[in-house]
Every structure is written in C-alpha cells, then in structure tokens.
Amino acid sequence: MAKQVKLYGWAFSPFVSRALLCLEEAGVEYELIPMSRKAGDHRRPEHLARNPFGQVPVLEDGDLTLFESRAIGRHVLRKHKPELLGEGNLEQAAMVDVWLEVEAHQHHPVAFAIVVECVFAPLLGRARNQAAVDENVAKLKKVLEVYEARLSQSKYLAGDSISLADLSHFTVMHYFMATEYAAVVEALPHVKAWWEELAARPAARKVAAFMPLGFGPSMEEQQ
Amino acid sequence: MAPMTLYGATLSWNVTRCVAALEEAGAEYEIVPINFGTGEHKSPEHLARNPFGQVPALQDGDLYLFESRAICKYACRKNKPELLKVGDLKESAMVDVWLEVEANQYTSALNPILFECLIRPILGGTTDQKVVEENLEKLKKVLEVYEARLTKCKYLAGDFISLADLNHVSVTLCLFATPHASVFDAYPHVKAWWAGLMARPSVQKVAALMKPSA
Numbered sequence: 001m002a003k004q005v006k007l008y009g010w011a012f013s014p015f016v017s018r019a020l021l022c023l024e025e026a027g028v029e030y031e032l033i034p035m036s037r038k039a040g041d042h043r044r045p046e047h048l049a050r051n052p053f054g055q056v057p058v059l060e061d062g063d064l065t066l067f068e069s070r071a072i073g074r075h076v077l078r079k080h081k082p083e084l085l086g087e088g089n090l091e092q093a094a095m096v097d098v099w100l101e102v103e104a105h106q107h108h109p110v111a112f113a114i115v116v117e118c119v120f121a122p123l124l125g126r127a128r129n130q131a132a133v134d135e136n137v138a139k140l141k142k143v144l145e146v147y148e149a150r151l152s153q154s155k156y157l158a159g160d161s162i163s164l165a166d167l168s169h170f171t172v173m174h175y176f177m178a179t180e181y182a183a184v185v186e187a188l189p190h191v192k193a194w195w196e197e198l199a200a201r202p203a204a205r206k207v208a209a210f211m212p213l214g215f216g217p218s219m220e221e222q223q
Numbered sequence: 224m225a226p227m228t229l230y231g232a233t234l235s236w237n238v239t240r241c242v243a244a245l246e247e248a249g250a251e252y253e254i255v256p257i258n259f260g261t262g263e264h265k266s267p268e269h270l271a272r273n274p275f276g277q278v279p280a281l282q283d284g285d286l287y288l289f290e291s292r293a294i295c296k297y298a299c300r301k302n303k304p305e306l307l308k309v310g311d312l313k314e315s316a317m318v319d320v321w322l323e324v325e326a327n328q329y330t331s332a333l334n335p336i337l338f339e340c341l342i343r344p345i346l347g348g349t350t351d352q353k354v355v356e357e358n359l360e361k362l363k364k365v366l367e368v369y370e371a372r373l374t375k376c377k378y379l380a381g382d383f384i385s386l387a388d389l390n391h392v393s394v395t396l397c398l399f400a401t402p403h404a405s406v407f408d409a410y411p412h413v414k415a416w417w418a419g420l421m422a423r424p425s426v427q428k429v430a431a432l433m434k435p436s437a
Contacts, residue, residue, distance in 0.1 A: 052368040052371060052372070053324070053328060053365075053368060064313055064316060066316055066317075066319075066320055067320060068319075068320050068323035068324060068327065070319075070323055071316065071319035071320040071322070071323045074316070074319045075312070075315075075316040075319065078312065078315065078316075079312055090297070090300055090301060091286055093296075093297075093300060094286065094288055094293065094296070094297045094300070095288075097288075097290075097292075097293035097296045097297065098288055098289060098290050098293040100293070101290030101291075101292050101293045102275075102290060104326070105290065105326075106275060143275075146274045146275060149274065150274070
C-alpha cells in the first residue's frame, strides 16, 4: 500500500535530511523517494510541478505538497508533535521561532559554507577555498559564543525543552563535526554537551546513517 | 497593557519588515531607534535584547525577541493569528512555505541589490554593478515563479493574505527606491499583487516611515 507521506530528494543533502529528522522525530510512516542530483532529476518537469524552484526536499502529505525544509519540518511537527514548536504557548512558540531564525540566518550560512568547502568540494573534484573557510570559521566562533552563553542559561536553545530550533541544526552540524573545525564546538562546554545530546537521539542516529561521511563511491552513486 | 517596543532604525528593512506585521496585526507598539553610529547596537543594554548586537529587537513586557521574522510571527500570533492561519494545518503549512520562500529565494536575491544601491553609497563606497546584475538575474528567476503562482492564486499562500505576503513589503519598498524597480514590469500578476499590498493602510504606514530616497 502506498504511504500517505512521501519525501523526495537525495538524503545526503542536509536539507533533505533536516526533513527526514523531523519525520523520524514525529514517528511518521513515510517513504523516501530517491532522486539523482547528478542526473538532474530536480530540473525535470515532474519535479518542477512539485517545487517550482527546482530544489529538494519536497514533501507530499496526502494532497498537500510542500517544499523548503524548515516549512516541511514545521508542518510535520505541527501535525504530530506540536510541543516541539511550542504550540499553544505564545512565549514558547516565540522562542522557538527566534532560535529557528538564528539557525537559518546566523548559524547556517557560515557552518554550511565550511561544509561545502571541506566536505562537498573534494567530492565534486574541486579544490577547497581555504580563504572562505577561514573567514567563516572566524564568524562561526563569534556565533557560537552567543550559543555558549545561551546554553549556559537554558538546557536547549528555546528553553528547557527540545524544539525544532535545536533539531534544525543537526544535519549541517553532522557534516561540520566531521571536519577539522569541530574543535570550535569542542572548545565550548555547553555547546559541546548540547551537540552530543542532539546527536545521541535515536532519530538523529537514524538520519546520520543517510548522510555518509566516508568519501568514495557510495556518495557518488547516490548522486 | 503597555505597548510593545520595537528597537531599531527605520532605515533598516529588517526593522520595517516588523512594522508591516505590527501594523497589519493591529498591535500597539512604539519604535525606539538604535544609533549604529555611536555603537549603541553593541552596548550592554542592547546586547541584553539581542545577543547578536543587531536590529530589530522587540520587548513585550518581560519577553525579549529578536530576528525580524520571529518578531513578525509573534505579532501575528498575539494579535491576528489568521495571518498565519493558526488552527488550519494545510493553510498554515502553505504560509510557512511562502514565508521560507520570501527569506531564502526572494530576499536573498534582493538583499545584495539593496545593499549595493542603498547602503554602499551611505558608507562612502561605490555600487558594485556586477553584484547587482548577478542578483537581478537571480531575482528574475524568482519572479518567474511568483508570476506563475500569482496567476493561480490571489496571494502567495492561497486566496487569503498572510504574513508571507507582508514579509515582502519592506524589501520591495526599498527595491522601488533603487533604479531597478522596472524588473517587476515583465510580471503583470506580481505587479498587481504588489499594487494590492501598496493599497493597504499598513503598507502605506511603512512607506511613510522609510526614507524617501537613498
């Protein structure tokens, strides 16, 4: 029987796996429909009909088609685990929104730039741009100082309960922590503890298996 | 009940993004400017409101919020949750999609254009036309998608106005203060959608607050 929930994309994308993490946390039955980045599946008309921006992931939930990984995450959690969004409590929901924006606009651009250069560039056969890495590592240190201060005062980013704001960091950080710059996180005791706890979650471990860190044929094949 | 305080200068399109939402939501608020020239954004008082030392920040009683889009959501949740379609799974999901699109597709292409055309001259530099051209091309591709979308529905998330539409207001007003506003001309449904937004009292209020020219 076809599953009601389908997620389209290549799982080694931290965007696709952000959505996968939310599906796993929510305990939803879903089907991952693999696509090939190498073959340009995302530019085909059938995919553009689902996401006119030609990107992954895309979620189909019954007759609802969604794109943008954080929007997909919100929908899945709103439907199945609204407490992870702080729903029903104005202040909690506001804090989740704040730290989700922080993830998207303060953390993501710098951490992802480092991941692109250090993890993806070698796979795509191009040289790492060390200047870009150095610039972003310096920025990331400043951002994580704020996280360290925050996590010294509250167990999770949005407060005392885990939320989408924390979960949304997992997939990019999974790749980041495999680079030599993991030391930046390790130097900050509260950020380190927060990261380790996040990575130990069963849902995170399951999704980590989709994001291979080994360099070699397996990732190329997935492409 | 005390009004909310929005901290930041109205020159910033991140600050005025919040004004559009606060106005449309009918919130009681006041704006307190933060002086970047004197380094006020890095003062201990302001860092207590926004640890990244940026604007905007919002104070509502004991609650301090930052990041403009989080502030906008809060204003809607508190005063006009229908702008987020709270309570309707499908419609709120569509609002979330187009809220992400505004940030990740539209404004990410528009920001560098606005920075080069409006901010660079204030800082005593010259506009980098290459950056402007590259991002105009990206913006056009985004506008093609918007044109197709707005041919099918009146607003971005559906046939209802939502925060997804309103979050476009401040940056689009800024676009119209640059020499590149004509980029909209090729997209009649986008133009009509924008004209509709411009007619709203909330948007008129934002337009009046922003500086008239670069």
